[in-house]
Structures are given as C-alpha cells and as structure tokens.
Amino acid sequence: MAKKPFSVDLLAELVKRVPEGYLEWWQIREQFDVEKMNGSWKSISKEASQRGVGCKGLTFFDASRVAWRDVCQKQKWARPQIPAITSGGTVAGPTIQELAQMRKHRIGKLTCPDEIQAILRLDRSDEGFLWLESFGDIPNYHSVLMRLQEQDILALSEKFVFDPLRVTINAKLTAFLTRRSQEEQDVSEAIATLTSHATGIFNEDQWNSLFNDRQRHWLNHQKQVGKISLTTPFPPREHWWMRRSDIDEKTALQYAKSQMKTLVQAREEQWKKLLDLCGEVIRPGAKGGKTNRMQVVSRSYRTQPAARRIGLPEKAFLAAIEQEIAPAFRDPDGRLRIPASTVDAIATHEELYEKIADFITLKTRDLAVACGVHRSSMYRRLQKLGTSTTRATWGEVRGRWELPATYVLYQKVLDGNWRAIQQARKAAEEERQQLLLAQKAREEAEKSALREQLIATFPDWRHEQRANQRIKVLLGEANSGKTRAALERLIAAGSGWYLAPLRLLAYEIYDALNRRGIACNLLTGEEEIVVRGAQITAATIEMFDARSGGGCVVIDEAHMLGDPDRGWAWTRALMEARAEEMLVLGPLAARPLVERLLYAVGQPFTFEQSSRLVPLRMATTPYKLRDLPARTVVVAFSRGMVLALKADLEQMGRKVSIVYGALPPEVRRRQADRFACGETEICVATDAIGMGLNLPADAVCFYETKKYDGKRVRPLTAMEVHQIGGRAGRFGLAEQGIITALNKVDLDFLRQQFEQTPSPIRQAYVAPSVSDLALLPGRLAARLRQWCELESIPASMRSFIKTADLGDRIELASMLQPEEEADLGLGAAVKLTHAPARPESRFYWRWCARALVKGDRLPSPPDPPKDLASSDDLVRAEQVIACADLYLWLARTPEFRPFGPCYGEVRRARYVLAERIDQALPSRLDTRKRCASCGRVLPLRHHYRLCENCYLDRGYDVYGL
Structure with a gap:
C-alpha cells in the first residue's frame, strides 16, 4: 500500500487532533512518505515550530496544549493514535480545542449537581483518568457517569473514568493502570502489615518474608521505616533490623540487643555440640x-x-x-x-x-612430561585407557606407563622433568638471542658500509663554475614584484631557465614572454614546445637540466625546498645549476635554509628583500557569502567543497570561476583568465592559488581554516595564511588587499596567524640517483625504502638536509613483479616510478607498466564520459585527463618514447576534453553536495555523506523500528 504524502502543515494538523497532544516520528514514518521532504531535520523542526508544533528528539507535540514535561510523563503509559486522513490528504474531524469548545457548551446546559461534581473532579486530575471508586461518594455515581458518557463528556472502562480529549483508551494504558492498581494494593497491604505488627521491629528474615521487593522499596522511599544494625564479634558480621518510624531508635536498639544476645547464646549452643x-x-x-x-x-x-x-x-x-x-x-x-x-x-x-x-585431576601436559612423551601420544594413551583426555585422575593412571606408584614420587619426577625442559628452553633462547644479536650486528655493519658508500657518492656540489657564479636571493611577500624583477634579469641575460613548481605557472611565463616578442620554449613532463631561436626555457623544475643552465636561472617558490615530496628538485636546481647568474625567489621564511645550503659549498651570494606593492590587511568584520563583493577569491580545501560553493553562489545569481588541483592546467588558466578580465565575479579555489597563479583579486575570503594535509586535518599555518592570503591586492587596480572569513571565529584565527611571522624553513630534501640505488640489494621498493632509512647524508649537512619522502614511488615500485623489474632494468624501473601517477590514475599506470615490460605499445587512456552534466561526470573526466597526462609523460621519456606512438593523438584528445570541461563549468553544472543515499541536496557545512533523514532511517532500520 502506497504511503500518503507528508508535509509540515499536515504534521501541525495531526498533533492538533491527538488527545495526548503528541506524536512520535516512527508513527509518522509508518503511514506517510517522509523521504520526499526537502530540507534537513533542523529546518523541518524550525518550520514546525513556526506552526505551533514543538520538537524534542524524535517527538512532535502541540505546544499550545501540552508542555514537554507533560509529554515525558505521558510517554510512560500513553500510545497516541494518528487521526484519520481523507482521500484528499487532509485530516478528518475537528481539532481537540474545537471539541473542547463544543463540550464546554454541552456542560453549560447541565443542571444536575452530581454530574457537575463528577466533571470537575475528572478535570482536576493531572493525567486525565481516575479510578471508578474515586466517585463512590457521589450518590448513584454509576448512573451519573453513564449519563455523562452518553453525552460524549467522558468515557468509561471496567475500572476507570477517562477524559476523551486528553486520553485514548488502549492496551498500553490499560496495562499501565492495572500495574498501578497492583502497586496501590501492595502499598495498602504493606501499611496494614506494618501497623499491625506487635513490636513494629523486624529482623532480616521477617523483613524479607513479610514484604515483597516493591513494598520494601516503597516503605524505604516514603521513610515509613528506619534501619538499625549491630555487629557480632565472632565472626564479625552485621545484623540489622527495620523499625517502624513511630518507634524511637533507642527502644529499637534495646530490642535488637536483646535479640542479639539470644542469637549469640543459641549459636554458642550450636558450636558446643561440635566439640x-x-x-x-x-x-x-x-x-x-x-x-x-x-x-x-x-x-x-x-x-x-x-x-x-x-x-x-x-x-x-x-x-x-x-x-x-x-x-x-x-x-x-x-x-x-x-x-x-x-x-x-x-x-x-x-x-x-x-x-x-587418587582424586587429584592431572593435566595432560604434565602427564606427557612425566612420561617423556609428546602430548598427542599421551592423548592416545588416555583414550585407549577409556578415561578423560583432559581430566584424568591420579587414581586412574597410577603405576601405568612407568609412572611412580605414589603421588609424592610422581611430583618429584614431574618437577625434575620440567626443570630439565626449562633449562633446555632457556639454553635455546639464549642461543637464539645470540644469533639474533650476531645477525643484527652483521646487518648494522652492512648498513654502515652501505651508508659509507652512499655518502662517498653524495654530490659535493662544488663544480667548476662556482667561482664565476653570481647568486641573488630575492625574498619577500606575495605580490611584491619578485617574479617581474627576476624575469627582467632573465631577459637581459639573453638565455637561461625559469623554473616553476607548476605546469600552469611555467605556461604563464612562456605565454607572457612570447607575447612580448621574446622567444621562449616550454618544457614540462607532458609536453615540449620549441620556439625557433629561443634561448630561454620556462619549465617545471623537475625537467631542469643543470648542464645547460645558460646565462641566468630563475628558481621560483624557494620555500618548496622544505617540501618532503618535491623539495629534492629545488635542492638539485639550487646546488647543481651552472648558470653565470642565479635568482632565487620565495618568501622570507626560506632565507635561513637557502643561506645554509650556499654556505655549505662556500658560494657567495647577495640578499635583497622586496616589499608588497599593495598593502595587505585583515578585514575588521566577517563577510557574508551572499554579499561577497566582486573580485573576491573564496578559499576552500577540498574539491567537493569548491564545487558545492560554486553551485550555491550560482544559485545566488553570481558568476563563478573555480580553480583546484585536479582540474587540467589549461582549464585552471582559463578559469583564472575569466576572473581576471571580469567575466566572472567570484573565484572559488583551493590552496592551488598559493603558488604564483595570476589571480588579481581584491580580497581573499577563507571559507574554512583547516585542511587535510594527506595525514590529518589540521589548522592552517602562518606560512599558508600569508602565502594564500597574499594573493589579495592587485597592483595598479586596488589600493589594498584584504584577508577575511565568513565568521568571527575564523576571522580571529586568521588575524592571529597573519600577525605571526611564519616559521623559517629549516630542512631541504634530496632524492636518490640510479647509481645510489644500484648499491643497495633487493627489489626496487626495498631499495627505495632502505635508502630512506639509511639517511646517507654527510655529517656536515645532516642537520639541514633530509631524505625525501618516497612513499608514492615505493607504492608504485611495489606494484611491479620481480620478473618485471628484471625485464625493465633498474634505470627504466626507477624512471617509471617517477611518473606523475595520481591515486585515481594508478590503475592506468599499472596497465602501462605491463605493456612496457612486454614491449607493447602504451594502452590508450580510458574513454571520457559522453556528457558532462554532474559532479560524477566531472570526476570521471578529470580521471581521464590524469591518465592522458601519464601517457604523455611516458611517451616523452626517452626510455619509453618508442612505445608511445599515439602521443599526438592523445594530446589532441586531451585538449578536446579539457575544452569540454572548461565549457561545462560555466553552464551551471550540477556540482551541489548530495546525500549518498537519497540524492537530496545537502547544506554547505554538512560534514557527513548522509542527510539527517537517511541517517535517522538507518537508525530505525538498525533497531527494527
């Protein structure tokens, strides 16, 4: 049978017609279709309260008739019924208040004093019902009550009188009233027994035999009795008596002492008989x-x-x-x-x-030890004997299997055998420990030898160009013109490299220089664009070739030296570049580490600090999401939150760009361009904007101030607040940049971090070369893991250089079989683990690895979704882009280039898919957060996968409701 539709208006009409004044949520769910209701449980409760319906937990009540404390009392005995619903979906019949008005009119016409007295008595009852005997003082009360029932003023049962506008007669109420009747009868009997007792003092046996548990509890609770106790010395034991409340304690104590004396004498007589x-x-x-x-x-x-x-x-x-x-x-x-x-x-x-x-139960293990046999052999002997294999007694085995004839001798034999076994075990354990110590010593010696070998191969970074190199460390806040000044020096040098942390940033520099008429190449892991006559290359830092440094090398975002995953690339570029001039750009927090690295190789350098071109300040009050000014960047720290914010802002009529790490770089750039030229008002982004992305924003608004860093959710650091918030303030277009949040708590936190000086970066990272790994034994994953554990860094640098986090490489290497590593060779296998395989594209990495081992062509990336209409479609498209990037990287790597003949085709398909994503994003793509069960739209700050209704439904399913 189909359930009826449900609404908050219907709920309000229902509770107005329930005599008890409340309904439980499980009753509503049984009869009505509550799944199609929009909004969270909180919003439903709020809407119900506006219609006079109170809500506590899973209970709704008519706040105009009953208070919550009354509902709590009624829940002990009442079972309200849902009123009848018409075929049109409305509630049948008048409300309780309307019925009360009609009854009041009928009562006004009564003339019999006995009838009026009965009505007043029932009306004064707290619960809406009374015992039939409660009306016994009214003459002919049976006929009086029957007449009132005929006029629908009250209701009768066999023993009770009810107010039908406050109580519904049902089995639960009848059982409750029957139980109450029994309780009152028990109380009456207890009082009668207590008052009729001759002394009014009860010993333990009398107290427990004359009164049941309920009576004893009631007498104690009502303070009808008091307790006295005495202790006997031998044995020390407490004896107690209960006295009636009208008997004073002194009299009761004297009575107890006399009984105690009699008891002690009687017990002494009992002990005497035992002498x-x-x-x-x-x-x-x-x-x-x-x-x-x-x-x-x-x-x-x-x-x-x-x-x-x-x-x-x-x-x-x-x-x-x-x-x-x-x-x-x-x-x-x-x-x-x-x-x-x-x-x-x-x-x-x-x-x-x-x-x-003979009655002693022996352990099978002990019998086996005493006989000098294995336990299984003893089991068979006991089975053959026909006794228990686990609970044999000494009388059953005495003298058998060369056991002694007495238990005393058996104990001696058993103790001797156990002692010999323990000594043998101890000797074996000592020998094992010695072997372990020897093995550990050998391993430590091998590790020490390997560490020394690796340290001997550690680069000293003192190349022949050091004497002629000019290194300038240019540090300062974001938007302080560092990059612009460095590019001018690079252009003046005529040749060199610009090294960026991201493909997107490298492409921006490549595009900007070529637009100015300065030929510039582009080199990333996925693509290479060679411009005729170009002597300058904009590249991602991992692609840098230190042997061809040119006239000038610009290393941007130097604080990435301290990144455990990628910091090795910045260390290599800084320490191995042979260009005549080097410019190192980054925040002030990078200065101590850069200085230590350069001092370590005796390299002189100059330092220059730049200041922001536009001042940056904290907002005094939080912003509101609905009223965000144009040219504001809203920062969130997850892809899902960015997409949900985009959907909410678009519903408010705003034009929105989005930027997050999983988007293809081209899409991120176009989204940023739309924001920069004013085509969109708001940009919602992750911390991907923190590294050089050109987002000319007036304000940066943090939607959240905690982020997941791959291991845990933690608050933002002062460095992150400065780096991300520093994107606010456009030179030439704004007088200042503003950092803000959407609530006072987050704003206060941001202000505290903003006013702090970011902690200096103190550790750089290095990664192993193929020659380093060749010195180590085992499979590739084990070699990488061992290289990290050895920390083979010269003692002079160990305080500020650490081994890189190779967790991702180790995971990829673990996916290779031993024979696959052998077929590839160490160099190719190491190169394969360098591939940019994200978690969502590792399955494709595995496909490619199998193809390379077999010498086959690289498999084509998966097909993209046909339509981009939802957030799931977008996820699938981003996964295909990640797989295509992996193909392009492998196809450009010299070791694997012959196996990627479809490079151009994959690159074109990737470009088309990126175009589709970019075109789909402004078209109001449905990216709202939805319940994983029912698909209902979830509020922005809802931190769970399920909506409130589905969560509650799951609870009902668990408890069978």
Whole structure:
C-alpha cells in the first residue's frame, strides 16, 4: 500500500487532533512518505515550530496544549493514535480545542449537581483518568457517569473514568493502570502489615518474608521505616533490623540487643555440640579460646587450609570428603570443617594420603612430561585407557606407563622433568638471542658500509663554475614584484631557465614572454614546445637540466625546498645549476635554509628583500557569502567543497570561476583568465592559488581554516595564511588587499596567524640517483625504502638536509613483479616510478607498466564520459585527463618514447576534453553536495555523506523500528 504524502502543515494538523497532544516520528514514518521532504531535520523542526508544533528528539507535540514535561510523563503509559486522513490528504474531524469548545457548551446546559461534581473532579486530575471508586461518594455515581458518557463528556472502562480529549483508551494504558492498581494494593497491604505488627521491629528474615521487593522499596522511599544494625564479634558480621518510624531508635536498639544476645547464646549452643566431633588435637599456632566457637575453630581446619597443610589440591580433598574417606562436619556458619587430628593423620599416613591423592585431576601436559612423551601420544594413551583426555585422575593412571606408584614420587619426577625442559628452553633462547644479536650486528655493519658508500657518492656540489657564479636571493611577500624583477634579469641575460613548481605557472611565463616578442620554449613532463631561436626555457623544475643552465636561472617558490615530496628538485636546481647568474625567489621564511645550503659549498651570494606593492590587511568584520563583493577569491580545501560553493553562489545569481588541483592546467588558466578580465565575479579555489597563479583579486575570503594535509586535518599555518592570503591586492587596480572569513571565529584565527611571522624553513630534501640505488640489494621498493632509512647524508649537512619522502614511488615500485623489474632494468624501473601517477590514475599506470615490460605499445587512456552534466561526470573526466597526462609523460621519456606512438593523438584528445570541461563549468553544472543515499541536496557545512533523514532511517532500520 502506497504511503500518503507528508508535509509540515499536515504534521501541525495531526498533533492538533491527538488527545495526548503528541506524536512520535516512527508513527509518522509508518503511514506517510517522509523521504520526499526537502530540507534537513533542523529546518523541518524550525518550520514546525513556526506552526505551533514543538520538537524534542524524535517527538512532535502541540505546544499550545501540552508542555514537554507533560509529554515525558505521558510517554510512560500513553500510545497516541494518528487521526484519520481523507482521500484528499487532509485530516478528518475537528481539532481537540474545537471539541473542547463544543463540550464546554454541552456542560453549560447541565443542571444536575452530581454530574457537575463528577466533571470537575475528572478535570482536576493531572493525567486525565481516575479510578471508578474515586466517585463512590457521589450518590448513584454509576448512573451519573453513564449519563455523562452518553453525552460524549467522558468515557468509561471496567475500572476507570477517562477524559476523551486528553486520553485514548488502549492496551498500553490499560496495562499501565492495572500495574498501578497492583502497586496501590501492595502499598495498602504493606501499611496494614506494618501497623499491625506487635513490636513494629523486624529482623532480616521477617523483613524479607513479610514484604515483597516493591513494598520494601516503597516503605524505604516514603521513610515509613528506619534501619538499625549491630555487629557480632565472632565472626564479625552485621545484623540489622527495620523499625517502624513511630518507634524511637533507642527502644529499637534495646530490642535488637536483646535479640542479639539470644542469637549469640543459641549459636554458642550450636558450636558446643561440635566439640565432640573436633577431637582434642589443636592446630599448630592456634589457642583453645574461651568460647565454644573458638575451641572448635582451634581444633579443626577449613578445607583450603587443610589441603594446604597436607600439600594436596582442595578439589581432591573435597572429593575425598564426599566419598567419606576423610571425616568432616559443617559449622553453624555453613562452612565445612575437618578435625585437626584427621588432617595430621593424613599428613603422616602414606596410605591415607594416597587415597586422597587418587582424586587429584592431572593435566595432560604434565602427564606427557612425566612420561617423556609428546602430548598427542599421551592423548592416545588416555583414550585407549577409556578415561578423560583432559581430566584424568591420579587414581586412574597410577603405576601405568612407568609412572611412580605414589603421588609424592610422581611430583618429584614431574618437577625434575620440567626443570630439565626449562633449562633446555632457556639454553635455546639464549642461543637464539645470540644469533639474533650476531645477525643484527652483521646487518648494522652492512648498513654502515652501505651508508659509507652512499655518502662517498653524495654530490659535493662544488663544480667548476662556482667561482664565476653570481647568486641573488630575492625574498619577500606575495605580490611584491619578485617574479617581474627576476624575469627582467632573465631577459637581459639573453638565455637561461625559469623554473616553476607548476605546469600552469611555467605556461604563464612562456605565454607572457612570447607575447612580448621574446622567444621562449616550454618544457614540462607532458609536453615540449620549441620556439625557433629561443634561448630561454620556462619549465617545471623537475625537467631542469643543470648542464645547460645558460646565462641566468630563475628558481621560483624557494620555500618548496622544505617540501618532503618535491623539495629534492629545488635542492638539485639550487646546488647543481651552472648558470653565470642565479635568482632565487620565495618568501622570507626560506632565507635561513637557502643561506645554509650556499654556505655549505662556500658560494657567495647577495640578499635583497622586496616589499608588497599593495598593502595587505585583515578585514575588521566577517563577510557574508551572499554579499561577497566582486573580485573576491573564496578559499576552500577540498574539491567537493569548491564545487558545492560554486553551485550555491550560482544559485545566488553570481558568476563563478573555480580553480583546484585536479582540474587540467589549461582549464585552471582559463578559469583564472575569466576572473581576471571580469567575466566572472567570484573565484572559488583551493590552496592551488598559493603558488604564483595570476589571480588579481581584491580580497581573499577563507571559507574554512583547516585542511587535510594527506595525514590529518589540521589548522592552517602562518606560512599558508600569508602565502594564500597574499594573493589579495592587485597592483595598479586596488589600493589594498584584504584577508577575511565568513565568521568571527575564523576571522580571529586568521588575524592571529597573519600577525605571526611564519616559521623559517629549516630542512631541504634530496632524492636518490640510479647509481645510489644500484648499491643497495633487493627489489626496487626495498631499495627505495632502505635508502630512506639509511639517511646517507654527510655529517656536515645532516642537520639541514633530509631524505625525501618516497612513499608514492615505493607504492608504485611495489606494484611491479620481480620478473618485471628484471625485464625493465633498474634505470627504466626507477624512471617509471617517477611518473606523475595520481591515486585515481594508478590503475592506468599499472596497465602501462605491463605493456612496457612486454614491449607493447602504451594502452590508450580510458574513454571520457559522453556528457558532462554532474559532479560524477566531472570526476570521471578529470580521471581521464590524469591518465592522458601519464601517457604523455611516458611517451616523452626517452626510455619509453618508442612505445608511445599515439602521443599526438592523445594530446589532441586531451585538449578536446579539457575544452569540454572548461565549457561545462560555466553552464551551471550540477556540482551541489548530495546525500549518498537519497540524492537530496545537502547544506554547505554538512560534514557527513548522509542527510539527517537517511541517517535517522538507518537508525530505525538498525533497531527494527
């Protein structure tokens, strides 16, 4: 049966017609289709409250009739019913308030005083129902109540009278009232028993036998009784009595003492009867004592001390007592006791000792050790004997399989054998430890030798051009003109390199120089554009050839020296470039590290600090997302959040560009160009804008101030705030740049980080060469891992140079089989691990690796999606772009170039797909965050995959509701 549609308006009409004044969410879900409701649970609750419906947890209630505390009380016994719904989807019948007005009109016409009295009495009840007997003082109350029921003023059941506008008669309420009736009956009986008792003082047995649990709890809770207690000295035990509240404590205490005295005397008589069973032998260290109890205790043992005295397990002793081999008796405290004379006799009488020892349960492991056989062999022997393989007794195996005839001798044999086994184990462990120490010493010696070999091959970076090199370190904040000044020097030199961290930045420089009429080549891992007559090359830093440095080398973003993944490329460029002039650009935080690196090779340099061309300040108040001014960059730190922000801003009527790392560089550049020329008002970007991307923004607004760095979610550092926020402020177009946020907490955090000086970068990184790895044994992944562990860096540089993080390379190398590494050769295998394989394109990297091992052509990248209509389509397209980039990189690598004949075709297909992505982004592509279950649009700051409704539904499914 199809469920009826549901809305907040319908909910308001429902609760107005429920006598109890509330409904549970699970009841609504059973009858109505709540999946199609728009909005989160919070928004639904807020909308309901505007219609007079309160909401607490999963309960909705009519706030005009009942308070939440009343609902909590009613939930103990009430089960409200959902009112009838018409075929048109409306609620049938009048509201409770309308029914109350109609009933008030009928009551006004009553003339019988008894009827009016009955109505007033029911109306004054807190819960809306009373016992039928509550009306017993009204003459002919049965007929009075029947007449009122006929007029729909109240309702009757067998024992109760109800107000139908406050209570619905159902099984749950009937059970509740029956239980309450039983409780009231118990209370009446308890009071009667308490008041009729002769003394009003009850000992433990009387208290527990005369009153049940509910009665005892009620009497204590209502303070109808009080407790007194006395302690007997031997044994120390508390005895207590309950006194009626009208009996004073002193009288009750005197009564208790008299009962205690009688009790002690009676127990002494019981102990006296046991003296004859104890004998005359006193336990060692014991005294006779004055009381009968003390004399019995001094002349007998409890089972555990007795077993300890004769050196046998307590269980065996108990079994012997059960078989009447050893006499025993129980004392008035219920404890089993053995006469001391019997215990002494067992300890000195071998035959009696062995009779008790027959009941000892032996461990199969101990039997095997005593017989000198394996445990499995002992299992077979016990099975053949027909006894338990895990609980054999000494009496069953005595004298068998060359075992001794007595348990004492068996213990000696067992102890001796165990001692020999332990000594053998100890000797074996000592030998194993010695072998391990020797092996560890050999490994340390091998590592030390390998480390020395690697240190010997470590570059000293003191090449022949050092004496003629001029190095200028130009550091300063973002938008301080560093890059412009460096490019002018590069142009003046006439030849050289501009080294960028990103393809996009290298392309910008390539494009800018060629537009100025200065021939410039482009060199990245994926493509190479050679311009006729060009002596200058704009390249990604990994592609730099230090042997052809030219007249000038510009190294941008020098703070990347401290990047564990890619910092090795900056270290290599800085220390190996042979150009006559070098310009090192970056933030001030890079200065200490650059100085240490250059001092280490004795290279003189000059330092120059640049200042921002446009001042940068913090906003005084947060911005609002809806009111963001044009030329604002909104920064988020995940692809999903960037796309969701784009969708929300477009719904507000804004034109938006987006920039994030997974977008193809061409698309990022075009998106940035649209923002720069004013075609779009807002740019939503990740921290990809922090490294040189030309985004002329007036303000940078941080949507969030925490980012995932690949290992954990952490707050932004002062360096990141300066680097990203520094993109604000366009020289010549704005008087200042502004850093801001969307709430006061984030703004205060940003201000605190902005006012701090970024921590200096203190460590550079180096990566291994093929010759380094050739010195190490094992497979490629093991070699890379061992190279990192050895940290083979000269002692003079170890404080500021570390081994790079090769985690990605190790993962790729682990995907190669040993025979594949052998077929490729070490050099080609190492080169293959350098490929730019993102997590989403590693499957394609594996395809390519198999093809290269077989000598086949590289496989074509996967086909792109036919349409770009959703966020999922965009993800798929970005994955295809990543695979195409991988193909282009491999096809351009000399070792693999023969296997990539489709380079031009793949490059064209990639360009077409990038064009499609760029055209799809401005066309209101649906990139909103959606529930992974139902597809409902989620709020921007919703941090979970499921919407509130689906999450709650999952909870109901778990609990079977």
